[in-house]
Amino acid sequence: MILCKMKIQIEILLLLLLLIIFPRIISAKSVIEPCNSSDSCNALLSYLLPWDSKLSEIASRFQVNVNDILASNSLDPSISFPENQILPSDSLLKIPIPCPCVDGIRRSVSTNYTVRAADTLDSISAGYARLVSAEQIKIINGIDDKHQLMNGMSIVIPLPCTCFNNSSNGITVVYMSYVVQEGESLSSIGATYSATVTELEAVNGLSQTVIDPGDVLAVPIPACSSANLDWYNESLIVPNGSYALTANNCIKCGCGMNDLDLRCSPSGIGTSCSHLQCKATNLFIGDIHMDRTPGGCNVTKCIYRGHFGRKIFSSLSNSSQIQCSGNHSVLTPRGSPPPTLHGSVIPLTNAPVSPPLASNLSAPTVVTAPSKKSDNNSSDGGSFRDASCLFLSGLVLLVSFAHLLSK
């Protein structure tokens, strides 16, 4: 064991030496999903703000709508002028992007950036919080000695994304690209996003739990879907912690508080929304009516069923349950913010002073450093480690040379 450690240490030294000699050899790891079809999915980017930014600036940096950013972060859609809201640096925002199949791999290329006078490839990469490396921007735009960055030039920013058939471990998910920060481990990231270490390893094709700052991980976010809800002409997958606006912004859908069932109700922000009420009832979409019966409780729900143009479909569903939760007759007031949507919807205010909306979104995921492997009884077993020692040390060398050769 001790011998093994020494050997690995020597090899790590060697590796460092190589790195110093060839500083560009090893770049951050990132999962690549091969694809061959024209379908796409919705994906998320986890964006750690590099500096204070207005929501409108963030939206234009990624070329997405302010409202979609609000939705992805479960921020109140009804406040006025959200685009003027300033978020402090180090806020962690989820940015929704489309994830198509481009040249055989999944990536988003729908973000263009207009180069400014002082920009370098590295400063542009930093502006996107290292979701994309300077090297990747350079390659996709054919930047070289002859074709240099120029003020006013429009370049494509390739952003990492994955779909993996909208699923992980058999449950519906939306994948979020996440840049590993200093001090983070698979278990700390998993704990934040309800994923197990095994799942993160499997999704990212990692053979071991070691990740490095700057690596871009695909993190599966459990999602609720309309797949089994029999909607007309519409399907929706909404990650936990987000909502989606649909039917011309008239309807807002998100996961239930304690489950992954998709619930929808009037958003309260759409204009000229009609058909929000179930036929021949006083129930609006999202309303639940309960009647106590001798045998228990009759529950009637008015549920959303999709839309076609301005026409919104809804239907009643009856069921009985053993008990009525709450009072005799509960009728949620119409147009109220959907009580079924979970999550802390942090109210946006237009107050000129700070306490910015993302106050607690922002916590740049404080991570407890992974308890350095206690050689005694760590979960992955000491004897296995002994056995894999030789293999590991071989691998360290192999990998370093592979990187050398790949250049």
Ligand SMILES: *[C@@H]1O[C@H](CO)[C@@H](O)[C@H](O)[C@H]1NC(C)=O
């Ligand atoms: C497309 O990819 C899937 C797996 O991603 C594979 O099963 C299928 O055979 C491929 N189809 C073609 C035409 O290459």
Ligand SMILES: *[C@@H]1O[C@H](CO)[C@@H](O)[C@H](O)[C@H]1NC(C)=O
């Ligand atoms: C982005 O730039 C590329 C090439 O520079 C161009 O073909 C494409 O239309 C642009 N996309 C947008 C959304 O501006």
Ligand SMILES: *[C@@H]1O[C@H](CO)[C@@H](O)[C@H](O)[C@H]1NC(C)=O
């Ligand atoms: C994708 O998921 C659907 C159900 O969600 C399943 O029917 C289909 O077989 C999956 N396709 C692949 C290639 O895994």
Ligand SMILES: *[C@@H]1O[C@H](CO)[C@@H](O)[C@H](O)[C@H]1NC(C)=O
């Ligand atoms: C993901 O789900 C959406 C919505 O149901 C569907 O349109 C899309 O084809 C799926 N994409 C993949 C890659 O499975």
Ligand SMILES: *[C@@H]1O[C@H](CO)[C@@H](O)[C@H](O)[C@H]1NC(C)=O
């Ligand atoms: C679904 O959309 C198609 C056109 O895309 C339309 O012909 C059909 O009537 C729609 N069905 C419903 C139930 O709205």
Ligand SMILES: *[C@@H]1O[C@H](CO)[C@@H](O)[C@H](O)[C@H]1NC(C)=O
């Ligand atoms: C409860 O619902 C059942 C059908 O689901 C119906 O037969 C019954 O009459 C209802 N009871 C009351 C008190 O509404």
Ligand SMILES: *[C@@H]1O[C@H](CO)[C@@H](O)[C@H](O)[C@H]1NC(C)=O
């Ligand atoms: C559900 O119950 C209501 C009365 O509470 C009734 O008018 C309606 O027809 C029932 N619908 C179904 C599908 O059973």
Ligand SMILES: *[C@@H]1O[C@H](CO)[C@@H](O)[C@H](O)[C@H]1NC(C)=O
């Ligand atoms: C039930 O209704 C009564 C009045 O009808 C009200 O005082 C009480 O707060 C209600 N309880 C709940 C849990 O809503």
Ligand SMILES: *[C@@H]1O[C@H](CO)[C@@H](O)[C@H](O)[C@H]1NC(C)=O
């Ligand atoms: C959904 O998110 C909430 C907090 O935002 C969390 O408490 C809940 O466990 C999550 N559900 C799933 C299935 O991950």
Ligand SMILES: *[C@@H]1O[C@H](CO)[C@@H](O)[C@H](O)[C@H]1NC(C)=O
């Ligand atoms: C935000 O986090 C701080 C600690 O970082 C805590 O003191 C404060 O109560 C939190 N605010 C909310 C609204 O959770």
Ligand SMILES: *[C@@H]1O[C@H](CO)[C@@H](O)[C@H](O)[C@H]1NC(C)=O
């Ligand atoms: C782990 O084993 C070492 C000796 O190999 C011992 O000194 C140390 O106290 C042990 N730690 C725990 C937590 O058992």
Ligand SMILES: *[C@@H]1O[C@H](CO)[C@@H](O)[C@H](O)[C@H]1NC(C)=O
């Ligand atoms: C370590 O594992 C052994 C058995 O494998 C057990 O007897 C011992 O209590 C464990 N020690 C700790 C600190 O968990």
